Amino acid sequence: MATQGSPFQIELVVDTTMTTSNVCSHSDSFSNHQHSTSFSKLLMSVLTRFHAGYFRISLSLGSQVLLWKTVMTSAQDKTTLPHVLSTLPSVAVYALWSFSLFTLVLLSLLYLLRCFFFFKMVKVEFLHPVGVNYFFAPWISWLLLLESAPFVAPKTTLYMVLWWVFAVPVVVLDVKIYGQWLTKGKRVLSSAAGNPTSQVSVIGNLVGAQAAAHMGWKACALWLFSVGMVHYVVLFVTLYQRLSGRDGVPVLLRPVLFLFIAAPSVASLAWESIVGTFDTASKMLFFLSIFLFLSLQIMQKK
Template structure:
């Protein structure tokens, strides 16, 4: 009987969960409740800046196609027929979304610094830290009331480009030095965001007339893009792969040469042979991805 009872008895473990929201503490004045930050900040991460990146990209595309040109493309004529308030509305929505996301991420840095640090050390998360700065650069270049030759444009350009260069030094430096952070081990499609950040910064510098600064950022971005392009085409065994939920970032393969085409056009002053080469490369990558995903 004792053996049967001992076999039928089950072990119960009592786990006391630590309270998350309200933690009562005692002080000399009596009980006081400490409020923790809202749970939305814990779930928020830099990947949400994909929303602002797409909206700012649309505003930038509208501004680029709406510029006066000698050609007579149908898209250009159609955009000129639309009222200017439509572009202002799109740009304002992009600005509002970007400011909201930036504020949320600043609060996350204050209340959840360990999560931000973990994101900074992650091989995928660190690349998304370029997304807010790219969004601000695209929004600055498409601003309807700020001239590239003005002082506010110059100040904002420096304020945005300095974090991009700092992230470049961090990421590119670890590719050279750290054994576990070699490019062959951590390369993934989101790594192209660092290159896009340099290209967008180069285009903005060219718009200001700073040809040397534009060439500097363009050369740094394209040098690493060539290495990254070859590395992503090679499949090393044991390399950390991108999660299945982030497969849409494969479309960054044609975003990078597209931005390179626009950046070089601003640097050279016309749509010459290198710009056309980047354009056709982006078109080929786009068709390859469409066929791969839908057929």
């Protein structure tokens, strides 16, 4: 027994294992929270800077895939292309198509996130006379990948369904843009049609016509081709009047002048797909694109 007056002795036992584990768990959760916060900030930063103009990447890749698929198809005829091109492995074309599809899907997902989180910025971009033209780019890219798809043949149900999914937005954008030109007067026409990016809308109609011709839908292809060419004439005259020199176009838009080549080139291919042969009209459009290319080269050197 303890004597009276002696102090009580208290033994304090500290479980260091539990304390260490709690500290580690808290530190891990804190670091995970920091990582998630930094990732969210990075994603928001990317989405605020991302715009529809980035679909030019998928547009160029899709054009390259369609070009190489055409080369591979024509390489079977030894009289049209050298024998070296006929030995080009088809795996390379499939790899390029897969990479283009991955790029387009990634860009589409990013823009869908931008529409969800920053819809007001998308609306401002849609109302901009230059930015609205790039809304055609993703649908053109999908149509190009559809035409060059190695696993989807024309005249199949899947091809037709995908064509409707990708072509209808092009027509809707046509109605929106060209309706403004007709209803809001000359000022809107000069500001909207007076920049070279407006030719992207024409290319959308022509690519849709080419894809429809591959399915055998000649009437639908002629309709899209007619709409595209009529508006191309309007754009060409409007831009030609503005381009009395390079002073009429801002510096940032001068590289877009090479869309002058794209529209008649795609029109030549679309008309060849509609009539089934590279006739006089296709040759005229092809020679027009060559002439415009030489004109732009001379203009850039001045």
